[in-house]
Amino acid sequence: MGRTRMRLTIGSAIGVLAMLGWALPAAAADSTVQADLKPVAGNGVQGSGKAMVQITGNTLTVTMAATGLLPDNPHAAHIHFGAEARHECPNLGDDTDKDGHLTTTEGGPAYGPVVVSLTKTGDTSAKSVLAIDRYDTAPGGDLQYERGSIQVSDEVAAAIAAGKSVVVIHGVDYDHDGAYGGSKKSELDPSLPTEATDPALCGVLTASQMSGMPAGGVQTGGGSTAGVEDPGLLIGGGAAVLFGAALFGGALIGRRKLAGRAS
Numbered sequence: 371m372g373r374t375r376m377r378l379t380i381g382s383a384i385g386v387l388a389m390l391g392w393a394l395p396a397a398a399a400d401s402t403v404q405a406d407l408k409p410v411a412g413n414g415v416q417g418s419g420k421a422m423v424q425i426t427g428n429t430l431t432v433t434m435a436a437t438g439l440l441p442d443n444p445h446a447a448h449i450h451f452g453a454e455a456r457h458e459c460p461n462l463g464d465d466t467d468k469d470g471h472l473t474t475t476e477g478g479p480a481y482g483p484v485v486v487s488l489t490k491t492g493d494t495s496a497k498s499v500l501a502i503d504r505y506d507t508a509p510g511g512d513l514q515y516e517r518g519s520i521q522v523s524d525e526v527a528a529a530i531a532a533g534k535s536v537v538v539i540h541g542v543d544y545d546h547d548g549a550y551g552g553s554k555k556s557e558l559d560p561s562l563p564t565e566a567t568d569p570a571l572c573g574v575l576t577a578s579q580m581s582g583m584p585a586g587g588v589q590t591g592g593g594s595t596a597g598v599e600d601p602g603l604l605i606g607g608g609a610a611v612l613f614g615a616a617l618f619g620g621a622l623i624g625r626r627k628l629a630g631r632a633s
């Protein structure tokens with residue numbers, strides 16, 4: 371009990387420092403981009419989220435939170451970029467087979483191929499695009515993600531900083547049976563149903579007003595970091611702390627909204 375209290379006290383103290391705008395020692399990001407994640411057209415997801423990517427040289431730190439996903443099933447998530455892509459989220463005009471849903475491949479002209487796999491552990495390259503045992507499973511429908519030291523090429527770092535990359539979280543449940551299933555197979559891996567890989571939430575990473583952090587401009591709603599349950603979230607630097615608090619506050623609000631919606 372004493373230890374728990376100590377940890378909470380330290381966590382609160384760091385949170386207070388962060389709210390006062392004193393960033394913890396961390397390499398200053400060259401630039402920061404963020405995305406509002408919204409449901410992919412046609413894919414029946416009622417969810418939302420936010421993602422932030424801090425770029426320091428060739429190294430990324432990614433923070434992400436989303437709600438309204440199929441609970442307790444792996445959700446592959448990536449940063450997509452293609453020089454030839456439109457650098458945006460797909461629309462129903464991209465539904466080339468006209469079945470009313472967008473597959474990952476149908477979205478390709480909008481967001482391009484995978485350049486970063488947002489795995490929780492291990493490799494983060496495009497090789498891990500469907501390493502589904504290393505992605506978040508969205509307990510209760512909520513996804514929370516933070517990872518640093520993600521290495522990318524010069525080209526990819528520049529593209530992300532320039533607002534040309536797109537975050538996509540995959541995994542939908544068309545028939546609302548609470549699991550990935552159905553007869554249609556994934557075009558990416560025929561051993562998986564298309565529900566497991568079709569895009570759920572999407573957002574373009576664009577230049578953030580938070581790049582000048584801390585400057586005291588972020589509204590956290592006063593004392594909101596006190597509600598962060600995992601003190602581990604508080605060690606990622608002041609900017610990440612503030613952003614994390616804002617993210618999870620938003621995710622909770624989103625969940626309340628969804629819960630209040632009779633269906």
Ligand SMILES: [Cu+2]
Binds near residue numbers: 449450539
């Ligand atoms: Cu993807």
